[in-house]
Amino acid sequence: MNHCLRSTFLVMLFSALFLAACSGGDDVAQETGTQTAAPQEVESAEAQARVQVIRDRASLGDPNAPVVIQEYSDFL
Amino acid sequence: MIDELVRTGLARFEYRHILNHGPPSVAAALATECGGDQGRWWDFHDHYMTTQDFSRDGAVALAASLSLDTEQFAQCLDNEVHLELVEGQHRAAAQAGFNRTPTIRINGEGGAVNDALIEQVQELAAQLESEEG
Numbered sequence: 001m002n003h004c005l006r007s008t009f010l011v012m013l014f015s016a017l018f019l020a021a022c023s024g025g026d027d028v029a030q031e032t033g034t035q036t037a038a039p040q041e042v043e044s045a046e047a048q049a050r051v052q053v054i055r056d057r058a059s060l061g062d063p064n065a066p067v068v069i070q071e072y073s074d075f076l
Numbered sequence: 077m078i079d080e081l082v083r084t085g086l087a088r089f090e091y092r093h094i095l096n097h098g099p100p101s102v103a104a105a106l107a108t109e110c111g112g113d114q115g116r117w118w119d120f121h122d123h124y125m126t127t128q129d130f131s132r133d134g135a136v137a138l139a140a141s142l143s144l145d146t147e148q149f150a151q152c153l154d155n156e157v158h159l160e161l162v163e164g165q166h167r168a169a170a171q172a173g174f175n176r177t178p179t180i181r182i183n184g185e186g187g188a189v190n191d192a193l194i195e196q197v198q199e200l201a202a203q204l205e206s207e208e209g
Contacts (some may be wrong), residue, residue: 001078001160013134017187027195043101055102056117057087057112057115057117058090058091058092058112058117059089059090059091060078060086060088060089061085061087061088061089062088063088065082065085065087065088066086066087066200066201066204066205067081067087067088067091067182067183067197067200067201067204068087068088068182068183069081069087069088069089069090069124069181069182069187069193069197070087070090070091070092070180070181070182071089071090071091071092071176071178071179072092072093072094072165072169072174072177072179072180072181073091073092073094073177073178073179074093074094074095074096074097074101074177075100075101075104075105075108075121075124075125075130076096076097076100076101076104076128076130
């Protein structure tokens, strides 16, 4: 039961993370510096930049976020 | 959850190693940290969440597939560079009584291990905001 809960939680969490990471950061980063970018492109670039900022070693998110979620877990 | 809590700036997520299953747990944790040395911590984490290959060869193969410096990675593994880190996290968790995996803490308090976590974090963030305001 515990394993099932763990698996469900982790699948939800890291599926979202994986999808975010696979959404083409390099291309968007180049768009950030383009002065003629359309508003939608700028918005997309800003969103992508935020994803990249929050993805750090063993942590995700704004260091100044009011809430810290800590997961103590095993890969097995 | 990432969209609702982390990407919105409401919460930061942190992972801590628990090594409840002996050598395979240690091997996976060390490989993940060695991957982190080259900026791919989450790739290793995601890999170990979906596979059960905790071998050294498997870790090096993953490093190669991610275009990491495999020599540096292998040295990191073989020298157990991050052993103190992962064992320290495990000890700290054990001392705190976090023996079940996963254990979720929200600002140091107990957290839900399902969808209720989102609501729990949102409520806490709202409470903190109102206290500041």
